[in-house]
Amino acid sequence: MAALLASTHHPAPDADVLGRNIVILQDVLVSFDGFKALQIGHFAVERNELRVVIGPNGAGKTTLCDVISGKTRVTSGRVYFDGFDITRVPDVEIARRGVGRKFQTPTVFDSLTVYENMQLALPGRRNVLQNLMGGETDAERHTIYAILDRVNLIPELATPAKYLSHGQRQWLEISMLMVADPKLLLIDEPAAGLTDKETELTAELLLELKGKHTIIVIEHDMDFVRRLNSRVTVLNEGRVLADGSMEQVQANLEVIEAYLGR
Numbered sequence: 001m002a003a004l005l006a007s008t009h010h011p012a013p014d015a016d017v018l019g020r021n022i023v024i025l026q027d028v029l030v031s032f033d034g035f036k037a038l039q040i041g042h043f044a045v046e047r048n049e050l051r052v053v054i055g056p057n058g059a060g061k062t063t064l065c066d067v068i069s070g071k072t073r074v075t076s077g078r079v080y081f082d083g084f085d086i087t088r089v090p091d092v093e094i095a096r097r098g099v100g101r102k103f104q105t106p107t108v109f110d111s112l113t114v115y116e117n118m119q120l121a122l123p124g125r126r127n128v129l130q131n132l133m134g135g136e137t138d139a140e141r142h143t144i145y146a147i148l149d150r151v152n153l154i155p156e157l158a159t160p161a162k163y164l165s166h167g168q169r170q171w172l173e174i175s176m177l178m179v180a181d182p183k184l185l186l187i188d189e190p191a192a193g194l195t196d197k198e199t200e201l202t203a204e205l206l207l208e209l210k211g212k213h214t215i216i217v218i219e220h221d222m223d224f225v226r227r228l229n230s231r232v233t234v235l236n237e238g239r240v241l242a243d244g245s246m247e248q249v250q251a252n253l254e255v256i257e258a259y260l261g262r
């Protein structure tokens with residue numbers, strides 16, 4: 001089935017499909033020196049959806065994020081974001097149009113405090129200096145405090161990020177994404193290296209964002225995925241193996257064989 005999909009040629013999405021879905025991949029192939037890291041006939045995420053992408057190591061999950069954010073160019077096929085073909089749009093421009101990303105390893109500024117990192121993440125700022133000079137409005141300050149309160153980082157407001165625990169860094173980065181408020185949040189393995197308790201809070205956070213933001217979460221931890229209770233896409237060897245509710249994909253024999261059964 002997946003092979004069939006990958007070889008089928010899909011027509012350009014019509015206005016209705018483009019309007020409903022914030023992200024669409026059509027006949028996408030990503031090949032690294034002949035190695036097919038991603039082969040996707042059709043993949044679409046609706047506005048305000050929380051989509052979980054799972055799959056074993058090397059399945060192509062991070063490559064999928066790289067393609068959407070423009071970090072990696074497709075070898076062939078088309079990528080659409082927010083109604084437009086972004087296949088050849090530079091990554092900086094894609095970010096400007098509203099794709100926000102959280103990488104597998106947190107990319108906060110180590111020497112800056114928690115609050116300063118949040119200032120930097122505020123949307124619509126021209127440069128770093130303007131943000132650090134404290135140009136934020138009362139409303140923005142209020143938003144920063146509200147988000148940091150939710151992830152228990154208020155006591156660490158003035159702490160340089162390098163002194164935070166791994167879990168606190170993950171939350172700071174998710175908080176930075178939240179304050180930046182992009183149209184699409186790409187979150188790669190947020191539970192990696194977290195304790196059970198920290199994982200629980202991270203899942204709660206994503207559930208709170210659900211319905212208000214469009215989010216694609218890549219995750220490995222099955223308990224975490226179950227808790228998110230959302231539509232799941234299973235990738236394996238660069239292809240979409242299954243798509244549906246957690247119950248549906250868990251009952252899929254190919255999925256069990258490739259991933260869940262291990």
Ligand SMILES: Nc1ncnc2c1ncn2[C@@H]1O[C@H](COP(=O)(O)OP(=O)(O)O)[C@@H](O)[C@H]1O
Pocket residue numbers: 032035037055056057058059060061062063064
């Ligand atoms: N820049 C690259 N050059 C060559 N191979 C790559 C590159 N990026 C990813 N790959 C390969 O593509 C496959 C998918 O990788 P990735 O998307 O990182 O998987 P996942 O995130 O699901 O673990 C892997 O086999 C990986 O080695």
Ligand SMILES: [Mg+2]
Pocket residue numbers: 061062063104
């Ligand atoms: Mg990965």
